[in-house]
Structure formats: C-alpha cells, structure tokens
Amino acid sequence: MNTGPTASVVEGPGYEGVIEMTETQVTWLTQDSHDRLKSELDQLIANRPVIAAEINERREEGDLKENGGYHAAREEQGQQEARIRQLQELLNNAKVGEAPTQSGVALPGSVVKVYYDGDESDTETFLIATREEGARGDKLEVYSPSSPLGAALLEAKVGETREYTLPNGNTMKVTLLSAEPYRD
Numbered sequence: 001m002n003t004g005p006t007a008s009v010v011e012g013p014g015y016e017g018v019i020e021m022t023e024t025q026v027t028w029l030t031q032d033s034h035d036r037l038k039s040e041l042d043q044l045i046a047n048r049p050v051i052a053a054e055i056n057e058r059r060e061e062g063d064l065k066e067n068g069g070y071h072a073a074r075e076e077q078g079q080q081e082a083r084i085r086q087l088q089e090l091l092n093n094a095k096v097g098e099a100p101t102q103s104g105v106a107l108p109g110s111v112v113k114v115y116y117d118g119d120e121s122d123t124e125t126f127l128i129a130t131r132e133e134g135a136r137g138d139k140l141e142v143y144s145p146s147s148p149l150g151a152a153l154l155e156a157k158v159g160e161t162r163e164y165t166l167p168n169g170n171t172m173k174v175t176l177l178s179a180e181p182y183r184d
Contacts, residue, residue, distance in 0.1 A: 027090055027093055027094050027095065027130050029094045029095070029096055029097075029130070030096070030097070030109060031096055031097075034091065034094055034096045037087055037090065037091060038091060040087060041084065041087040041088065041091065044080055044083060044084050044087070045084060047080065048080070051073060051076055051077045051080060052077070054073045054076075055070065055073045055074060055077060058070035058073050090130075102181070103178075103179060103180050103181065104157060104158045104178075104179055105155060105156070105157055105158075105179055106128060106153040106154060106155065106156045106176055106179045107128070107154065107155065107179070108128055108129055108145045108154075109127075109128070109129055109181060109182050110127070110128050110179045110180065110181060110182060111125065111126070111127050111140065111179070111180050111181075111182050112125070112126060112127075112128060112153060112176060112177075112178065112179045112180075113125045113176075113177040113178040113179075114126075114153070114174045114175060114176055114177060115174070115175050115177060116172060116173065116174050116175075117172060117173050117174075123177065124141070125140065125141075126140055126141040126142065126143050127140045127141070127142045127143070127182055128142075128143055128144075128145055128150050128153065128154070129142055129143075129144070129145070129182070130142070130144055130145075148164040148165055148166070148167075149164055149174065151164070152164035152174060153174065153176060156176045156179075157176065158176050158177065158178060158179060159175070159176065160175070160176050161173055161174065161175040161176075162174055162175075162176075
C-alpha cells in the first residue's frame with residue numbers, strides 16, 4: 001500500500017538541485033508490534049547521550065587515527081542512528097490494526113501454507129507481515145504484503161490459485177492451502 005510519492009533533496013557534489021522521488025510504503029502492524037517498535041525507538045533515542053559521551057571520552061585519549069575505541073564508538077553511533085531513522089520511517093508510515101481473526105483468507109498477520117505450480121508435495125508455510133512484525137525469533141519465513149508473493153496472496157481464499165511475477169520476469173502460480181491468524 002502506498003501513500004503516494006514523496007520528494008527529498010539529494011545532497012552531495014554534482015547533485016545540486018536534484019530531487020529524488022520515492023514511494024512511501026504503508027506498513028501494517030498490530031498494536032503489540034507498534035508498541036514494541038516504539039519502545040525500541042525510545043530506548044535508542046535515550047541512549048544517544050551515552051554514545052555521545054563515549055565518543056567524547058575516546059576523543060580525549062589523543063590521536064584519532066589510531067584510536068580504535070573512538071572509531072568503534074563512532075561506528076556504534078552510526079548503526080544506532082540508522083536504526084532510529086528506520087524505526088521512525090516505519091512508525092510514521094504504519095497502519096496499526098488488529099491481527100486477522102478469520103481463518104481461510106490470506107491477510108497481513110496470517111500464517112499461510114501454499115504450494116507452487118501445481119506440485120502439491122512442494123509446500124511452504126510462512127507469515128505474511130513486515131520483517132519487523134515477524135522479527136520475534138520465530139522459525140517462520142516472513143513475506144511482506146508488498147512483495148510479489150505477498151501481494152499475489154492478499155485476500156486469497158483457501159483453494160484459490162494466484163499468479164505472480166518472479167524477479168527474473170517469469171510467472172509462478174501459487175495455491176493457498178490454509179490461512180490462520182498468527183498467534184504469539
């Protein structure tokens with residue numbers, strides 16, 4: 001699901017005046033997942049002063065070229081800031097809803113079992129959700145509702161066969177065998 005195009009200015013030498021157009025993806029999240037991700041974001045933001053203090057402490061140790069502690073702290077800061085931006089974008093574009101309650105229809109938050117191209121012995125079971133939604137240590141594969149496979153299966157009923165395009169341009173048929181609400 002898109003909210004439509006957004007524009008951002010691209011910075012750097014040779015990019016003066018360049019505007020990048022991107023599609024903003026709406027992400028479906030349960031209230032529980034939204035709360036969990038918001039808590040992670042709050043913890044990361046609260047940790048900013050700790051990392052900044054460590055960088056300052058390491059900076060005072062002297063020569064920055066050979067200061068491994070300084071570079072490690074800067075690397076940690078970069079990773080943390082990237083995760084903060086990722087969570088902010090995800091939460092800003094999230095649609096919070098309840099997990100599906102009905103069985104038999106593939107919806108975001110459903111665990112589905114499918115088979116491919118008429119080979120009923122080749123089945124796969126996975127969760128239709130975002131990677132963030134499915135990041136709970138489960139052994140289930142996670143397919144985004146906006147992925148080609150996830151989008152093809154959305155709102156499919158048990159027994160229904162859908163077709164989707166693979167990255168190489170070929171098409172694949174997939175049949176929904178079961179769809180159950182995901183349970184923690």
